Amino acid sequence: EAGVAQSPRYKIIEKRQSVAFWCNPISGHATLYWYQQILGQGPKLLIQFQNNGVVDDSQLPKDRFSAERLKGVDSTLKIQPAKLEDSAVYLCASSPSGTTHGYTFGSGTRLTVV
């Protein structure tokens, strides 16, 4: 099966600019996750979707971050405006409903804010 697709792979922006990341999960996977992984740390969940509804966004900095999953398939994560501390790898993962099967991760987008 095709994996989780993410784009772009790399992005460099200046602080206060905006940026968007795209994720296409595995076909049929109802649950989609966005994680932020800062260098040297474990991934931190930003938001979890079940189909096109938000299940958990408690750790999403909503003043600057937004995410949507239109039609319950693809998802975009946006940062506006970016700060230096947003430099990280942004990982998308998907799983069948219930998540007992494990999560399949994309390769991530490495964001550098200068």
Add this chain to the structure above:
Amino acid sequence: AQSVTQLDSHVSVSEGTPVLLRCNYSSSYSPSLFWYVQHPNKGLQLLLKYTSAATLVKGINGFEAEFKKSETSFHLTKPSAHMSDAAEYFCVRGGYQKVTFGTGTKLQVIP
């Protein structure tokens, strides 16, 4: 609080010797537990998963983990380390609960 604790931030072993990476969890429910590996500048790859079937779980690349409810542990082991095992390993609690990552264990393999 529901959590996952990886007891060692760094583990160093010689090539050919056994590997033990420790993970303890807390959960009010029967958890689903996973081990993921992340090689430098690579994505996360699933090594193995426990989902309330057999307590001894075999994964890819010779890794296995044993779920011990009495000890609330899910330690990852491999009989003989290979140079290609050098990476960061994450213990993850999932299932029907909030997904929680451990802080990771960096495995160094010495030739």
